[in-house]
Amino acid sequence: MIMKILILNCGSSSIKYQLFDMHNNEVLLAKGIVEKIGLLGSFIKNSRSDGDEVKLVGDIFDHQQGIEYVLGVLTSKKHGSIESLDELAAVGHRVVHGGEAFNGSVYISDEVIKTMEECVDLAPLHNPPNLKGIYAIKELLPDIPQAGVFDTAFHQTMEPSTYMYAIPYSLYKKYGIRKYGFHGTSHRYVSQRAAEILGKDINKLRIISCHLGNGASIAAIQNGKSVDTSMGLTPVEGLMMGTRSGDFDVGALTYIMHKEEIGVEATNTLINKHSGVLGVSGISSDMREVEKAAGEGNERALLALEMYNKRIIKYIGAYIAEMKGLDVLIFTGGIGENADNLRCEVMNNFGFIGMIPDPEKNIGLRGKEAVITTGESSAVAMVIPTNEELVIARDTYAIVKDMVK
Amino acid sequence: MIEESLKNYALKNDSKHKIKKIKAGLVGCGSMGQEIAILIAKAGIELTFIEVSEAKILNATKKIESSIDKIIDRWGMTAGDKRAIMSRIKGSTDFAALADCSIVVESINTKKWVPNQPTRKEVFKKIEANVSNDCVIASNASTVVIGDLSVVLNRPQRAIGVHFISPTLKTHIIEMNRCRNTSEETVKFTKKFAATIGKEVIEILGSPGNISTRIIVPMINEACELLMEGVAEVADIDKTMRRGYGMQIGPFALADRIGLDKLIKWMEGLYNEYGDIKYKTSPLIKRMVRAGMLGKKAGEGFYRYDEKGRRFTKPGSVHTLGN
Numbered sequence: 001m002i003m004k005i006l007i008l009n010c011g012s013s014s015i016k017y018q019l020f021d022m023h024n025n026e027v028l029l030a031k032g033i034v035e036k037i038g039l040l041g042s043f044i045k046n047s048r049s050d051g052d053e054v055k056l057v058g059d060i061f062d063h064q065q066g067i068e069y070v071l072g073v074l075t076s077k078k079h080g081s082i083e084s085l086d087e088l089a090a091v092g093h094r095v096v097h098g099g100e101a102f103n104g105s106v107y108i109s110d111e112v113i114k115t116m117e118e119c120v121d122l123a124p125l126h127n128p129p130n131l132k133g134i135y136a137i138k139e140l141l142p143d144i145p146q147a148g149v150f151d152t153a154f155h156q157t158m159e160p161s162t163y164m165y166a167i168p169y170s171l172y173k174k175y176g177i178r179k180y181g182f183h184g185t186s187h188r189y190v191s192q193r194a195a196e197i198l199g200k201d202i203n204k205l206r207i208i209s210c211h212l213g214n215g216a217s218i219a220a221i222q223n224g225k226s227v228d229t230s231m232g233l234t235p236v237e238g239l240m241m242g243t244r245s246g247d248f249d250v251g252a253l254t255y256i257m258h259k260e261e262i263g264v265e266a267t268n269t270l271i272n273k274h275s276g277v278l279g280v281s282g283i284s285s286d287m288r289e290v291e292k293a294a295g296e297g298n299e300r301a302l303l304a305l306e307m308y309n310k311r312i313i314k315y316i317g318a319y320i321a322e323m324k325g326l327d328v329l330i331f332t333g334g335i336g337e338n339a340d341n342l343r344c345e346v347m348n349n350f351g352f353i354g355m356i357p358d359p360e361k362n363i364g365l366r367g368k369e370a371v372i373t374t375g376e377s378s379a380v381a382m383v384i385p386t387n388e389e390l391v392i393a394r395d396t397y398a399i400v401k402d403m404v405k
Numbered sequence: 406m407i408e409e410s411l412k413n414y415a416l417k418n419d420s421k422h423k424i425k426k427i428k429a430g431l432v433g434c435g436s437m438g439q440e441i442a443i444l445i446a447k448a449g450i451e452l453t454f455i456e457v458s459e460a461k462i463l464n465a466t467k468k469i470e471s472s473i474d475k476i477i478d479r480w481g482m483t484a485g486d487k488r489a490i491m492s493r494i495k496g497s498t499d500f501a502a503l504a505d506c507s508i509v510v511e512s513i514n515t516k517k518w519v520p521n522q523p524t525r526k527e528v529f530k531k532i533e534a535n536v537s538n539d540c541v542i543a544s545n546a547s548t549v550v551i552g553d554l555s556v557v558l559n560r561p562q563r564a565i566g567v568h569f570i571s572p573t574l575k576t577h578i579i580e581m582n583r584c585r586n587t588s589e590e591t592v593k594f595t596k597k598f599a600a601t602i603g604k605e606v607i608e609i610l611g612s613p614g615n616i617s618t619r620i621i622v623p624m625i626n627e628a629c630e631l632l633m634e635g636v637a638e639v640a641d642i643d644k645t646m647r648r649g650y651g652m653q654i655g656p657f658a659l660a661d662r663i664g665l666d667k668l669i670k671w672m673e674g675l676y677n678e679y680g681d682i683k684y685k686t687s688p689l690i691k692r693m694v695r696a697g698m699l700g701k702k703a704g705e706g707f708y709r710y711d712e713k714g715r716r717f718t719k720p721g722s723v724h725t726l727g728n
Contacts, residue, residue, distance in 0.1 A: 013449070039449055040493070044411065058411025072414035140416075262480055263575070270480035 010133035092396030097123035098150030154184030181229035213333030220319035242285030245275035354378030430506035433513035462496035548674030552584035562588035629687035657707035661700035
């Protein structure tokens with residue numbers, strides 16, 4: 001039986017894709033990105049597992065055409081990974097917002113598409129392109145089953161007392177305003193992987209996972225279920241991020257709007273693009289550049305880093321209290337996997353629960369799975385590189401494996 | 406990494422593309438044209454604008470850049486947004502540069518009413534001579550009837566009025582003015598274009614002055630009457646309309662923002678069309694224009710403005726306005 005699965009992550013003007021062979025050790029056959037869809041200078045970059053790489057330049061007017069070309073490249077003699085489209089068993093999509101309708105990955109039926117269309121209001125920037133990818137596959141490969149994997153689904157196990165905001169209840173009823181959380185696929189993957197590596201039953205673990213990348217969120221995972229997470233209705237809540245403010249006094253926000261005489265749109269840009277590490281340091285949203293500047297004595301760069309770490313520490317502390325303890329702390333995402341100094345500073349705050357960092361294992365560790373605390377630690381800290389695409393491929397496989405020939 | 410052409414990788418069933426790529430053209434890149442250019446390019450659409458000289462192109466480009474800088478200072482965009490927008494805007498003195506546009510908007514500056522229409526007509530003809538058959542030709546004129554402009558085209562069904570209201574990056578609507586010649590395809594495309602640039606369309610059936618100009622003009626005239634009668638001062642009249650009726654801006658501050666010279670043009674256009682005294686230019690406005698008090702852009706109108714564009718109440722009374 002052929003079980004090759006294409007994973008699509010459609011953004012507003014880009015499409016990331018990966019092709020997995022699920023019956024052959026989940027091996028990655030090819031991956032790539034379509035960039036600048038509908039804009040000047042569009043192209044596709046494709047890399048194959050044997051190292052073959054190519055950049056294909058030409059007009060790409062919309063998502064459907066982008067996906068057509070991706071299928072064309074994947075089946076081409078020169079740069080392809082499969083001989084024909086018949087080898088594709090299914091297509092899995094990353095979908096940003098599933099609202100309250102989806103608490104797990106689903107087979108995409110017409111009814112599901114309709115429900116997803118209703119979720120567009122919750123993620124106006126992300127969900128429409130996700131849907132475009134689904135429509136395109138439906139038209140191009142009508143016989144191939146599709147699955148949707150939602151960023152929010154993993155957090156649907158949160159209790160109402162966690163996910164509700166202390167605002168009039170009617171607003172929740174009217175617009176679904178509540179905490180949903182994001183990066184669910186990543187938090188799920190690293191928490192399961194941690195249990196596997198440690199050889200422990202995830203149903204008996206209290207895990208805190210820190211996904212620190214361009215966007216950043218923390219999740220408290222008790223007995224394999226998300227019980228709390230830092231992002232909310234939107235990805236602005238919670239940790240300080242590259243250009244997002246994270247938690248912020250909403251009273252101060254209306255005060256700023258009044259003083260600066262700005263409207264909703266500029267306010268949105270202010271908290272999403274001008275804030276965070278960039279806003280405080282005035283240098284960059286890139287952690288490496290800010291760390292470099294801090295090393296050279298730039299005070300605001302140093303302040304930004306201290307603020308960034310402190311916010312993470314506060315959240316970990318809160319989640320330890322929520323779960324009455326902690327067994328495993330996980331670092332993942334571009335920053336979590338690489339910033340050893342940051343990991344060290346965070347860990348140093350949790351000696352009181354028996355977390356003892358092991359500098360030999362931590363310092364210099366980048367992008368590899370490892371335990372970074374000493375053997376006598378009662379709370380373990382780990383680095384686990386995330387792999388959201390693999391989770392999407394596995395979910396898709398689980399959903400469609402009984403449906404295909 | 407090796408580079409190849411994408412074309413060789415099309416699937417057999419490649420591309421029955423229903424969605425046409427939008428490229429926009431703009432003729433006239435004065436203050437309104439510059440706003441329209443930013444608005445369109447911000448939506449990810451490539452834009453070519455036509456100006457009469459290289460110096461004007463340079464000037465318009467500089468002004469567009471500084472407008473975006475001001476937006477960045479007010480948190481509305483990022484430096485990355487600016488780079489993306491500027492990469493999409495190109496200026497040219499040659500109408501042939503509009504060849505591959507799917508819509509061209511005429512937004513020329515016309516100082517006086519009388520030579521007004523012939524000029525816009527000439528522009529319409531020139532645009533048509535250079536674009537493909539299915540390109541929509543739109544006019545941003547506020548008091549001109551689109552039907553009058555459409556007749557100069559070989560394909561008048563492509564003519565449509567799209568009235569942008571300044572500051573167009575902040576306002577939410579455009580007034581779409583169709584005439585007897587305008588085709589359904591043109592209307593459909595214009596609506597799609599409007600949606601792409603984030604504007605809601607208000608459909609209007611061929612009326613000079615649309616909705617907005619016809620309501621704004623008599624209001625400003627009436628405000629001038631109040632002022633001349635000595636009923637109240639500029640700031641209090643404005644404040645009444647802002648605080649009392651929830652308007653974002655009072656009639657005098659609005660007149661200053663529009664520019665009194667432009668306002669006269671609107672007033673004369675409407676008076677000419679309808680013959681109604683309510684559109685007749687207030688003598689106060691005429692007097693101020695003669696004195697060069699054109700509003701915000703001149704640093705002085707009903708209010709005084711500093712170089713940062715901040716507004717201050719002027720001392721004195723109505724007798725000093727324009728005297």
